[in-house]
Amino acid sequence: MSVTVMIVDDSKLARIVAAKALTQLQPEWGKVEAGSAREALDVIDAQAVDIALIDFNMSETDGLELAAELRAMRPDMPIAIITANIQDEIIARAREVGAAFIAKPVTGEGLSGFLSGAALKLKTTRA
């Protein structure tokens, strides 16, 4: 099964860290990076993306707004909001748009739950 994960974060370091954790857990999966919400939408237009990992704290369009847009486009896509802003309110808002919440800094442990759930969901959707 070919899976492509889009990592959206305005921080290159954060993208590196997330990609590293992802590679540890799912070495076979493809990765595509975007530095902003606008770039993310371009990526979605240009290629197939199965999963989105989205930073919350971004200028212009924040991660929750982007997640809401993606959700509207792709109701079934597994989406995770990644942020160090672990306020209960942010977690609640992530849930509202049907996104998982992963605290920064991203670790393999923190990511694994979401990825296994996403893999399962993709399997059933594609099946």
Added chain:
Amino acid sequence: MPEADAGPPPGAQAAPAQAPLPNADRAAGSALNDNQLRAVLAAAGASGSWDWDIAGDRLFVDISFAELYGLPEADLSQGFPTATFFRAIHPEDRARIRIAVAGMLAGSSLFSKEFRVCTPDGKVLWMHGRGQSHLDADDEPVRFTGLLVDVTERKRTEERLRIAQSAGGVGTFEYSDGFATVSVSTEFCSLLGLHPADRLPVRTINAVVSEGYLPLIPEGVQEALPDTLSGEFLIRRGEDGELRWIARRGEVQRDAEGSGYRLLGVIYDVTTAKRQESALRELAETLEQRVAAEVAERRHAEEALRQAQKMEAVGQLTGGIAHDFNNLLTIIIGSIDMATRRVAPSADPRVRRSLEQAMKGAERAAALTHRLLAFSRRQPLDPRAVNVRDLLEGMSDLLSRTIAESIAITIEARGSGQAVWMVEADPHQLENAILNLAVNARDAMPGGGTLSISARNATFTGGEGDMPAGDYVAIEVADDGIGMDEDTLAKVFDPFFTTKDVGKGTGLGLSMVYGFAKQSGGGIDIASQPGAGTRVVLHLPRCHGGPAEDHAYHPAAAEHGRPSETILVVEDDDDVRRYAVNALCDLGYRVLEAPDGHAAIDLLRGAEKKVDLLVTDVVMPRMSGSELARYAREAMSGLGVLYVSGYPHDAIMHEGRLGEGVDLLSKPFTMQALAAKVRELLDR
């Protein structure tokens, strides 16, 4: 060893490593054997340990904890409701401990609180509870474990220490390497004049230290750290800017692994001690300075004294020599005089010429001894009021004749807006002195130049050299000739010192002037630089009277005597006596002679005829001339006295001058001078 026992370094808290303790911590404890565990904990000073299961909402404690809280031992394995934790805590401490525990349950990493526990037997103990949280993968705390340590005794000690510190003005500090702030006591802040705080930035503390001192809190490279913190610092207090001295004592504690260190120390004010110390040191330093100045002054005075003693000794010597020499010259001159008178006009003219030569030589020798005496300040002076301006004007002819045409002479006598004062001095000797200085000046200007002679009034208030305060007339003789260097200048007043070629000068000129000035109650200054000429200033004391009648300018005519006039000659030197007696006989007087005072008195007492004049030497063994004169006048009233001396002494000298009414004939004397003086006295 249970994890909870290994705390992080004091003063710092560690974010715990990922919750390593399995839920089976208690199982491990039971496996270890409860008694063993208790022993270990007790040895560590623990009064109890707990394990708060956050997820299970249950509190597990060990038997010590249970005893402390009065919990039933039987329930240990089942655990207790978590609220039990607060039950034995003193009501006043409970609220803040609840807050702290709430923090731990919410993810705070370190628990370190002191609080009172009320034991079942009614005691109140101070406990230090130290614990940490154990987090799961999501950073959620799952367990909170810790130890209670009885610090009641330490609390008391701390209280005593706190009192001691505040009473003793001791401030404490603790610094962990790497932090930008230092944990400090209130006293610490107030000592440095800083805003009271529990923690102060290192830089804030070090900023009060004056420039040039090491920082109060050493930072950075730990290899450079000393073993102790002993040191003293000059600080400028933050609040009032006051300068204070602060002493620091303490220890450097290195971490076991050597990667970090802690500084524990105290500071206290040592300003008073430092100030006393510095006052003492200053005293010691200035003492040295004062002693050095004193020694220098003393050395200077000694040098001056030595110089004076040297001059005095030389004076004594030359005076003594001159005296003997004068006796000899008296005989020589007298004899030549006598021989000349007796040479027949028809005799070989070469005989007369030889006698004239001999007389010239003897006169030069007499002049020399006269100068020696002048230097030794033993020449008889005849001081009187002298108008310096008139004297200088009177000398201008003589000077122009003496000084070469290539040298311009200026003579100026002025007061500061007033006439130059009168001085009291021997006019002949003053002329001599000025002439001497002028000749020296001339010799210093072989290529020509200007000789300036001037006189002006000068008032000394004391402290100018060795001159007593008073009014003086300064007579200056200056040239623009070759000058002298310092070494030469230091020796110019020494007798026989001369810069002139051998045979050109006697070396007595300046020393004679010096002697004259001193004897006249004045002084002499000389200034010179090589190539810049020489300036000699002669200071003579002001005379307040008018000019005296110039009786010195009435030379007595050489008169012959009469056989009716009897003269008694007393002289211990046989040759001199014989010369005088012969001379007086030649002149036609009746002459008696005696070798000393006693013989003279006998002669006078036994004399058949009246004696008209006593001619006596001044210095004689057994009886001096003045003593003899006194006795002689008693024995024969109306007796005239003429002193003859090559070495006038106190007996006839009053402060270096002739006493009133004393007549003196200086040796060597010519027959003519003797005749004139004797005649003058007999005719008086």
Added chain:
Amino acid sequence: MIPEQIALTELERDALTEIVNIGVSRAASSLRKMIGEQVLLSVPSIEVVSHHRAARLISEREVADLIAVRQDFTGPFSGRALLIFPETNSLELVRAVTGGELSAAEVVEMEQEALAETGNVILNSCLATMANMLKRSLTMTIPEVLRGDGAKLFEVDEAGSEEGLVLFLYIDFAVRMRDIRGYIAMLMDIPSLATLKELLDEFIASVVGDDA
């Protein structure tokens, strides 16, 4: 000197210290995860001071030039949080958080961005945790990397045009194995402090109950 309504009681101070402890523990944990080394923290220091004195406290802390990541927060209480360390530590920190996977040139190139992200993670986890404890939400700005002295970092005018009081809070941290040290500092305005005081009282009431 301190207006009555913002003077913290001892319990409030304890509560604030504890809440800050929770926040920085979380932040330290984040930092530890990023660099894989133990992070030492000091006990938080909390002072209510004038703007002027806050600037002095900052400028007195460090001799060297500073580098800071700043985030402003707004909500029931507003202010400014900074992660500050000597500029000389900067590259070492970047090297640490990038896990030795970058070349020296890349470290330099990434410096600004990596510092921003590190500050973002640390300050966000600290502030978010505190917000959660007080059961309120805060809005945080995008992190900004600044260089300069203390007064510049806080944008406090040392001449003292701002007379108001601020709550000044800081915690030292040190990563011994990496020779990294710095501190987290927070300034809160006094109007926010009044609100903070109310929130603290709520927190105390919920935690302490009848023991207050």
